[in-house]
Amino acid sequence: MTEMQYTKDHEWIRAEGDIATVGITDFAQNSLGDVVYVDLPEVDQEFTAGESLGEIESTKSVGELFAPAAGTVVEVNDAVADDPTLVNSDPTGAGWLVKVRFSEQPEVLSADEYAELTK
């Protein structure tokens, strides 16, 4: 498994072959608060960089899942749609949101760079 990378929008990306799994970071879930609703895209949906792929709603606010780069949705995590609390309890594991195939390189931060951003 490759190393996890991060975006300025507080998402994480883990690439395995040509498929990348995307979710929101622990920092993001903590800032957002208890997640009560997750809206995810359709499989096969094509998207451009920066496009909203879905919404993560907590009691107090709404966060968007922004596409880190252009690509296509390969799989969505139906488990989080059924149980949105997974985003809080395991944001980088069972709380993953989408698997995508990027058609361009996303702009990413290393773990250290991301840690610096959220300091």
Place this chain on the structure above:
Amino acid sequence: MTAMTPLAQVHESAGALFTDFAGWQMPVKYTSELAEHQAVRTAAGMFDLSHMGEIRVQGAEAGAFLDMAFAGRLSTMKLGQAKYTLLLAENGGILDDVIVYRLGDTNYLVVANASNCATVLEQLQQRVAGFDATVADESSETALIAVQGPASAEIVSAAGIESEPLDGLKYYRAMEGIFEGEDMLIARTGYTGEDGFELYVPNHAAVSLWETLARVGESKGLQLCGLAARDTLRLEAGMPLYGNELGLDWLPEQAGLGKVVALTKDEDFIGRKAVEQGASADAPVLVALTAEGRRAGRSGYPVFDGDQEVGVVTSGALSPTLGVPIAMAYVHPAARDSSELSIDVRGKRIPATITSLPFYKREA
């Protein structure tokens, strides 16, 4: 500049996530705002509300002055009574909603929202002219700790506060107490829809009182609570929030607070003329809405009647207790009878139904 309460260090050590609220650095949550909300409904929660404003009004004519300055009749309150009232502008707009405690024959405490404390103070200082009364801001010396929830009486009783027994203190009443040699005020008031207490103490006693309450409350399910839980609790209880449901653009009657305005009192009060004149027939009115599903209409989201935009949501959330979206909204009065209301949730229309406040009421 961001102000800190005397409890800021304690919150930091407890792992609070902070937010800027009315210029104050306040805990928004400690762990999970849903767990905090639930704790208040089922056991107890403790809030730091030291950002709120405490203004002391004293003097031979303090009661008469307050009757003129506020929309409620305060001079006839009993000793130890608390009352919810409004500070109005001349045009009837709402400058703040406050709680006034009568603590002596000529001694009252006005508790203002943090965001409006400066306005309330300034207005009272102007309005006091000609009365034998004084207005003193005690906000910067006073900390406020709220313990709310069904277990709150048990917890506050165990904190080593010297006072008359709490069972004798009715809802919306206050009495004096002593904590570690310091005079304090114990009020049975709150903003959560549950039984609870608001404890006013001098700043230097705040940390000790907080830690004592946390310690004795631990076995009784007490959770430290932030402003996020406070907001969903007050929304379920149908209580307005200044800046959301209340403001200068609305008359009390539009906000459903007509009853708070004492038009029966003989004395004139500022804003009376405008309130008596009333709002125009098509002025927006505050309503309560519920919806289906899990997507909440939030502050600023438009409300539709069929295809016509008829209003705007002022507060909304997925109700943690009821499990459905709830909202308060200002709508055109005709929309109150509509069966085709919906909230525009970021482009998607969610059907909504008018209901009555509160959304949640505790069992007596």
